[in-house]
Amino acid sequence: MAKSIDVSDLNIYYGDFxxxxxxNMTIRAQAVxxxxxxxxxxxxxxxxxxxRMHEVIPGARVEGKVVVDGQSLYDPGVDPVAVRxxxxxxxxxxxxxPTMSIYDNVLAGNKLNSKRMKKxxxxxxxxxxxxxxNLWNEVKDRLxxxxxxxxxxxxxxxxxxxxxxxxxxxxxMDEPCSALDPISTSAIEDLIHELKxxxxxxxxxxxxxxxxxxxxxxxxxxxxGAGQPGHLVEFNPTKKMFTNPDNESTEAxxxxxxx
Amino acid sequence: MSTTPTRTPTRTASxxxxxxxxxxxxxxxxxxxxxxVLALAGVAIFLIVEGAPALGANEEQLxxxxxxxxxxxxxxxxxxxxxxxxxxxxxxxxxxxxxxxSHYAPRRIARxxxxxxxxxxxxxxxxxxLWGIQVLAPTLFPAYQWLADxxxxxxxxxxxxxxxxxxxxxxxxxxxxxxxxxxxxxxxxFLQTPRTHEEAALALGATRxxxxxxxxxxxxxxxxxxxxxxxxxxxxGETMAVAMVLSVSGAVTVNLISSQNPSTIAANIALNFGNxxxxxxxxxxxxxxxxxxxxxxxxxxGRWVAARGQVKG
Numbered sequence: 412m413a414k415s416i417d418v419s420d421l422n423i424y425y426g427d428f429x430x431x432x433x434x435n436m437t438i439r440a441q442a443v444x445x446x447x448x449x450x451x452x453x454x455x456x457x458x459x460x461x462x463r464m465h466e467v468i469p470g471a472r473v474e475g476k477v478v479v480d481g482q483s484l485y486d487p488g489v490d491p492v493a494v495r496x497x498x499x500x501x502x503x504x505x506x507x508x509p510t511m512s513i514y515d516n517v518l519a520g521n522k523l524n525s526k527r528m529k530k531x532x533x534x535x536x537x538x539x540x541x542x543x544x545n546l547w548n549e550v551k552d553r554l555x556x557x558x559x560x561x562x563x564x565x566x567x568x569x570x571x572x573x574x575x576x577x578x579x580x581x582x583x584m585d586e587p588c589s590a591l592d593p594i595s596t597s598a599i600e601d602l603i604h605e606l607k608x609x610x611x612x613x614x615x616x617x618x619x620x621x622x623x624x625x626x627x628x629x630x631x632x633x634x635x636g637a638g639q640p641g642h643l644v645e646f647n648p649t650k651k652m653f654t655n656p657d658n659e660s661t662e663a664x665x666x667x668x669x670x
Numbered sequence: 671m672s673t674t675p676t677r678t679p680t681r682t683a684s685x686x687x688x689x690x691x692x693x694x695x696x697x698x699x700x701x702x703x704x705x706x707v708l709a710l711a712g713v714a715i716f717l718i719v720e721g722a723p724a725l726g727a728n729e730e731q732l733x734x735x736x737x738x739x740x741x742x743x744x745x746x747x748x749x750x751x752x753x754x755x756x757x758x759x760x761x762x763x764x765x766x767x768x769x770x771x772s773h774y775a776p777r778r779i780a781r782x783x784x785x786x787x788x789x790x791x792x793x794x795x796x797x798x799x800l801w802g803i804q805v806l807a808p809t810l811f812p813a814y815q816w817l818a819d820x821x822x823x824x825x826x827x828x829x830x831x832x833x834x835x836x837x838x839x840x841x842x843x844x845x846x847x848x849x850x851x852x853x854x855x856x857x858x859x860f861l862q863t864p865r866t867h868e869e870a871a872l873a874l875g876a877t878r879x880x881x882x883x884x885x886x887x888x889x890x891x892x893x894x895x896x897x898x899x900x901x902x903x904x905x906x907g908e909t910m911a912v913a914m915v916l917s918v919s920g921a922v923t924v925n926l927i928s929s930q931n932p933s934t935i936a937a938n939i940a941l942n943f944g945n946x947x948x949x950x951x952x953x954x955x956x957x958x959x960x961x962x963x964x965x966x967x968x969x970x971x972g973r974w975v976a977a978r979g980q981v982k983g
Contacts, residue, residue, distance in 0.1 A: 464869065467868075467869065493875070494875075495873055495874065496874070496875030497875075499874070502866060506870040507765070507870075508867065508869055508884060509888070509889070520874035523875055573870075577874065577875070586977065649754070
């Protein structure tokens with residue numbers, strides 16, 4: 412079930428390039444944590460380091476600690492594949508598997524666990540996940556149709572259904588609404604509100620109103636200058652961040668004076 | 671391919687941009703397209719006109735065979751058998767190799783490996799033929815003897831194994847020759863798999879192999895088939911290597927390791943054309959027509975399958 416994440420002194424490198432420096436934070440369980448900041452400040456990189464997805468890029472590595480439920484994700488004995496099965500991810504662009512039906516898309520993660528599922532069991536998972544992603548009523552009559560036939564917003568909710576089908580502890584979302592129209596965006600935001608009772612949710616967004624609407628805590632990332640590593644400027648409850656931030660540059664960013 | 675130097679039209683507020691470059695290029699492109707059609711039609715007409723007299727050929731002109739069908743069939747059989755065997759060997763190897771280059775090997779090793787495979791395509795087929803006779807045939811011969819002794823009950827390995835210059839050896843040579851083209855095409859389509867699909871699979875906790883199975887193979891399916899078909903085309907038409915390697919008797923058999931092998935159409939033409947005259951020439955050209963039609967069908971089927979498996983997105 413939902414777990415908290417403790418990050419201490421995390422440095423993230425791409426080869427020799429230090430991309431994110433010295434992050435410390437505690438992400439609460441069953442809450443929504445949002446990361447905001449200008450482009451290139453490392454918030455997506457940091458998000459991807461939370462389920463070791465940044466390692467997909469050759470040369471990427473970290474120093475420091477990420478601890479989920481007492482288990483350090485970067486211990487030598489920990490398999491990144493196992494980490495990703497516990498910590499789900501939703502991407503910027505909806506990415507359902509193009510060759511799979513809606514039904515198979517939802518079950519894609521479960522099938523990886525390679526245990527044989529009974530048909531009824533699989534049906535249950537599909538219905539539960541699609542209901543969880545607020546998509547069931549729209550697709551229940553065409554589960555065998557390809558996932559690519561859905562609208563962008565529906566595809567993104569399908570991706571969320573796929574991520575929650577494996578019952579992860581944590582759900583990471585990397586700008587999940589940036590490719591969607593306002594109506595689909597609001598559907599996803601409603602969904603985030605509902606999901607937080609079961610999952611720890613971490614979301615990166617460029618949209619400050621969105622961060623204010625959906626999150627309980629907010630982290631502001633910034634760069635000291637071009638070519639400098641990104642760092643966490645401020646991490647506080649969202650309410651405080653948007654009314655009375657501790658840091659001057661946070662206020663400047665939020666009020667739109669730069670970035 | 672021809673390129674025309676097209677002048678960038680000078681843009682002034684009043685003057686219309688010149689369309690001459692467009693017209694020239696359109697004409698050239700149309701001409702090139704037409705030339706291809708004409709060349710193909712020319713070949714087809716030549717084969718039909720020159721091959722037709724073979725229908726009236728007598729036994730002597732048919733190299734001792736009673737009818738044209740009996741003459742062409744063993745050759746066609748040999749061609750198909752050698753090419754299919756070659757593809758059975760080459761395709762899995764090429765797909766694996768392409769996957770290593772595109773997804774598994776570190777970048778520097780992958781690049782070197784890619785160059786080496788491309789280099790394989792640059793080796794002349796005569797050299798492959800020499801290698802087949804001098805190296806491969808003697809190397810495989812003990813294996814054939816073992817197969818004949820231990821698996822002789824299978825029709826493929828009936829033997830007797832008296833030479834290394836069998837249809838299996840020829841198929842291995844053809845496989846090596848078809849390998850680069852299949853690998854190159856597979857590598858390119860594997861690399862084009864959208865990153866977002868791959869990340870979707872990895873984020874679900876897929877291992878690298880599971881990721882490949884979920885995203886790369888479905889995406890690349892039609893490309894893989896095209897590559898295999900092109901490789902098959904190369905194997906069907908290959909002449910020199912087969913002519914040099916294969917010990918021929920004209921037998922139609924599934925026995926892969928004996929000295930009694932059917933020849934292939936292309937190799938047979940190459941070996942006999944120099945001494946042929948009169949209607950014998952027409953007989954050989956007729957067999958060429960058969961090869962032309964078979965290659966055409968293979969290509970057509972390949973394209974059809976590839977188009978059917980086209981994946982959007």
